[in-house]
Amino acid sequence: MQDEEVQNGIEIQGQNDRVIAWSAPEYIHSQKTGFWIVTVILIAFILLAISVYFQSWTFTILIGVAIFAGIVHLKSEPRNINYSLSGDSLKINDHNYDLANFKAFGIQNNAEHKVFSIILVPQKRFSGNVILFFPESLGEDIVDLLGTVLPIEDISPDILDRVLGLLRF
DSSP, X not given: OOOOOOOTTOEEEETTEEEEEEEEESSOOOOOOHHHHHHHHHHHHHHHHHHHHTTOHHXXXXXXXXXXXXXXXXXXXXXXXXXXXXXXXXXETTEEEEGGGEEEEEEEEEXXXXXEEEEEEESSTTSOOEEEXXXXXXXXXXXXXXXXXXXXXXXXXXXXXXXXXXXXX
16 A cells, blocks of 8 residues: 555554644744833843943843844744654654654643644653644544553643743743
8 A cells, every 4th residue: 555645634544554644833923012022122221231331242242142033033923834643753844753752742732822732752851842733623633643652741831931931932
């Protein structure tokens, strides 16, 4: 039996391997209000003034780079990422991940934006979590397929994720 092309949200049963494919944005995009932008600019100028006052030129350059990165981030829209999940691997765009390299997964629901995500926790200590956003309609199938390979854990956002969430980044 030849492999068929996986289309968005379609499950293919073939050679005892179930494949689920979908497309989702790479991150949650929230509109920034004028107050938010003014506040961030004000904080950046205060930090710049402090760094110049103490003649900490490295910190001044770091703040400048952070301001530039923030402007680029504000102007950009999230890309759509194609996901394909099978019983032993996960494909994100053109990058393949072996599910054996992860020790568990957890589910998060962002009620404010009505978005669901799965966090894959890697086996390696200093590797970052892999976050997959998915449509609610495919949630049960995705969780069932991952549950056959990995244990599910209650995963809470780390301190960086909480701070970025508060800042709406």
